[in-house]
Amino acid sequence: MLRRKVLKILGVAALGTGMATATFADMPAPLDNAGDVKIALVRYLSTGDFFQSYLAGVESQAEALGVDLRVFDSRQDAALQADMVDQAIALGVDGIIIQHGLTESMKDAAQRAVDAGISVVAFDVDVENDAIPQVEQSDYLLGRLALDQALADNGNAFTAGYVYVPGIAPLDRRNVAWEEVREANPGITEAAVFGTLDNPIANSIANQARSVLQANPNITVVFAPYDEFAKGVKIAVDEAGLTDDVDIYSADVSTADISAMREPGSAWVATVATNPAVVGEVSVRALALLLTGEDPGSSIVVPPTLITQDFLNEQDISNMEELGARMPQFQHADVAMADWMPLPSR
Structure with a gap:
């Protein structure tokens, strides 16, 4: 203890x-x-x-x-x-x-x-x-893998909302992936960019997302590359009754995120995480x-791992421990190691 x-x-x-x-x-x-x-x-x-x-x-x-x-x-x-x-x-x-x-x-x-x-x-x-x-966490890959899944699910032409706060190193690196994918896929329309780190972050994002979704009813994909961002967008999507119309792609994961992704009809369809x-x-x-x-x-x-809603449901995963058991690479990273170094007990 x-x-x-x-x-x-x-x-x-x-x-x-x-x-x-x-x-x-x-x-x-x-x-x-x-x-x-x-x-x-x-x-x-x-x-x-x-x-x-x-x-x-x-x-x-x-x-x-x-x-x-x-x-x-x-x-x-x-x-x-x-x-x-x-x-x-x-x-x-x-x-x-x-x-x-x-x-x-x-x-x-x-x-x-x-x-x-x-x-x-x-x-x-x-x-x-x-x-x-x-x-x-290889933030570029976090963003890229999530966006690759968005392309696989939605094709290369859709209208998107993007949650981004510049000046934060991991978000800036994830933004490189967003700009790269947009440039390679001119059919993607960026309808709105919004974001804040005001506490509580999820609620602050939800407030912004309500207005964005109301002003841009044609948005079908939201790239929210931080799980607190995704939580906020999901709140707004749920409140607007758009769970069948909007897909959310994110980065990072937690037990609470897993629960949110596995809710019936959840718009949060994929995340990429370490x-x-x-x-x-x-x-x-x-x-x-x-x-x-x-x-x-x-x-x-x-290195990060893609985690989809389908995978969580198929494997009946409800928490981080079960996710680690189904994804061994999620439990340990053989990085910054030495023979003399003790590891935490799990």
Whole structure:
């Protein structure tokens, strides 16, 4: 069981870990002294099942490694996220994972951490620093596989709505796939582009989608490449009685998403995802390699998987555990690994 306490500094959480099943003395320095190594996770986005699962993966891998994890949550406040990097530096952490954020606010903050001798890994944020490894889900492929399914289901001529917020690295990479598919298929009409990251994200998207669908009744496909976006669009589609007329294609997955996709007549027909808990584990493992002087590589990619509504129904999958059992590649990614590195128990 993880032991959590709340530090009295801007809502920072500290995670103290006990002994894992592996012998810490067998790991390379500095991880051979259990509890001596402190790392920080500095978050920009935290709302939604994906980010809860990602955090769970970070916590479980940190526990397996015996490191002291501090979690900083800026709740989409770019200036606060940069300030939290400085707080982590002041706390004397050995390593930092920067999770999402804006390039303009995180670039200098990440460099300050590197200048302080701290190992840094970035997940889904471009800090424009060759010294900082980038963990990603192959966001281009997340978008491309979803769009390939949309083409298979709807042909290469349809009217689409697109949910997009520029400036967020994973969404920008998924946008490359959207632009590529549109260029290759001139029969696709982009009727509306909308999007927001205002909390709660799904409800905010639903508010926008209501207006978009009312103004564009000819939309038959919505590309919503983030599951909170898809949830919001689905709310609007359901309310408008358009479940037979609109297909939603997304990225990311959770137990709640699976339930939504499997509702009778659900418009949410496909998503492409990695296991967010696995991505969290990979982020910590990449940082651990840096801390021990090993090179995890400049780009650490966790491969995604297409998940269709038909597959979920055929396999009678109702949660993430069952999805992992039917898709072994979803349970573990052999990425950022070393022989000495203990893995979380599942």
